[in-house]
Amino acid sequence: MPELHEKAPAGAPLTVKDLNTENPRWCVGCGDFGVLMGFKRFLVEEQLLPHETVNVSGIGCSGRVPFYVNTYGVHAIHGRPITIALGVALARPELKVFIHAGDGDALSIGGNHLIHGIHKNFNCVFILYDNQLYALTKSQSSPTTRKGHPTNTQPKGTELEPIAPIRFALGMGASFVAATADWLPDHMVNTLKVAYAHKGFSFVHVLQRCPHFDPENFDNKSSAWFSFLTHEKGVPPDKRLAGKTETIQHDPSDHEAAFKFANSSHTYFGLFYRNPDKPCYDDMMRQRIVNAKPLPRSGILDSYKI
């Protein structure tokens, strides 16, 4: 690993170059390149210190993201990045924790942890890389694969209706729910900035292309099939598409309206919902210690004396 050291001299501003490591081992045209670039640009715009940033991922194509960003990182086991991220958040509140998980990782094998990550609302940014199938294992149906799409495990077409991640997150009581896409670089950076600014479990759904196994999905040449949700406290529409794509004013504190958009068959990008007041589990755990009367370890056996 040649890029082990922070390349910028102390005090110099962080640049994308400082964050580069090796060349990603993804297919040509993979949507993960877009997310990776967006993520690095976000780190640079926020000037987050690489040694205080921890990227935690699961298994899959998106699981490799931590390798390609010169910060601290944990490439965990399949479905479990949230569990590790919580451990890091409890141990080191000053660290900036980002979770990178695919649709299989987050909604299938790791579904239980996503429920409880959202529920606990511990402070992190959770990025769901949704290419709507298992790619690294070579095209199997995932919980978000569209009905009828043929895969290697369901060659006559995927049987079930897909899970709608935004609806799921809102239903679980997520304190922050936003959506963006790998081919909207400007929108992605702005979404990550709003997500990072939110204290709690910031759920960011990213539509991600998989040109190798599902090239027809997500027509990134057209913007007719989606709309932007925007608000002064939300995310502006992507710069390149402003004025060309439907843009709807939506107050992110309006949970009911957020659900309406989430329930629609139409696709919306932007900030669906944000509740800055939901308490965070990691804070509560720390508060427990603050509230407890400190006791010396020398007396731990006193109550067992006979």
Place this chain on the structure above:
Amino acid sequence: MQSKTVNNVRVGRFELLMDAGFGAQKAGDILIRAFARMGKYVFIEPTIPAEISPPPRTRPALSGVIIRVAEFDLENIGNNTDVILASHEIVLDRRLDDEEHNPNCRVLLDMCDKDLPTAIYDKVLKRVKDSGLQIFPFEVVPEAQVLIKSLAGKARNMYYIGMLACIYNAPEEFVINEIKLTFGTKLKEDVFKKNIDLFHFGYQYAKDNVPFGYEIKNASGKNGHEKILIDGNSALSMGIIESGIKLVSGYPITPASSILHTLAKVFPSFGGTVHQAEDEISAIGTAIGSYYGGVPALTCTSGPGLSLKQEFIGYATAAEIPIIIIDVQRSGPSTGMPTKTEQSDLLSVIYGSHGDSAKIVFAVHDIIDCFYAPILARYLAEKLRLPVFIMSDFQMANSYKVLDKPQICEMEDSNKIPDFVLEHFGLERLPEHIEMVRTQQAAPGTPGKMRRITGLNTDETGTVNYFSKASQRSHAVRNEKVHCVQRALKKPELFGGREEGDILIVGWGSAKGAVEEAVSYCQNAGLAVGGMCLRFVNPLPPMLKDIFSRFKKVVTVELAYGDPQKHPPLAMILRAETLADVQAIISRVTGRPITPRSIETKIKELFHAGVA
């Protein structure tokens, strides 16, 4: 009243058997606290049903305590029972199935339920008499019955405490003091008084009507050490605080949960967090995340939870993140018998996870080990960056005893582990430098040392590497960490100092007390029998082959299944390690602990058969 026979004994054992939910455990707790305060050594093993409130007057409802009292330090629950007090015939009948009573055991049976046809009692009474035991049927005196009725049928246990206190000659004021400490502030004054009255009635009843008693000397004060009374899981919990671990992450599972319960009450006062995770996998994941962040963490579990954690255990090995796992073993496979003891996780711990996943596994011998184990585990986990297992079991977790108060070291830096802890576990200090798969091991927050950890194979720079040499090297480096622990292991204690002879008895973990006592019986009988009990099971001490070669026969005793066509786990690993023809003489899965007498009997059978 008839004349009373008082037996002066060095050690005795009695049982109180009741329906779950009627306070047998509480009664046992009060009694042994009183005994302990008087200066007796005690060891108590609760019998707990797996359900919260099984229907009363059924066999599954059996809830009770087995109490061993002695004038000397006790390391196990002993062999057989001298006195059983049963609240009705069904729990008695159920317990007699375990065949743990002395041939002259005295059975006090409450004939409380006069409405039942006598035929129901007759069957059990006949069983007791046919087994040659002495039966003493009794009835709770009418005044006490009135009190019990006014307390909605509860508090009968107070009457029993009174009887047992009298039989074991505990002064009333000692017991009343313990009742006060237990209930004093929780019960209304009139209810509390009724409880005390019931105690007096029971005491008086036994004084007037029970024709036998026991006298055991109060000798625990002799060595001048301060004493504590503690159970295995509480000792582990306090040891966790002592070791400087700051996060305990778990999921409810019997019999490990009480570690979470104990710590939940006090851990924040010591800067620690108890985290109840959404499942067993998440529990270990969060502990690994914390340790990656540089904050020492531990997860505790039992059989089914162990299975769920296996993938993460291999991950910690590969990613070189320290992690400590406590496995409080219970009867398996699957849900098995959650409140019964067993030692059958040995192989799934040593060989668990997939691939070749190096790890350190050691077991606790007794309650003092429970207290020191987290300190040693933290030292090993951080030094080696490997998973470290502490193996306990249901019996160890729930038994409690009087012991000398252990020394407290308040460890901060695991590199500064006190010598006495290493000596206690028979381990030399590990070498200063131990090679890791990755040269760089900085924790997040360290400027300029950013790194990514992974379960994928890497080379020494941390770069993912699928090439042949890199995988071979990673395996060698990880296994060398285990080997260096093996080289640091000292020779295990040989009980009675016997280094050679006819038979060597080998156990592991909680079998220690029973093996040691059995060896003393055999040696006192003039038999050339030695014994040892292992703490470290992975790696094993390197000198076993040499020790085994000096005995004609080596046998194991273990609470795991074996039969003539199947070696139980300990025998299996010892055979593989030493090529000695190790055979198990006890390999049962009854859920009951190994008794010294059962080992002695098997050894004598071997001599009788001319095997040794």
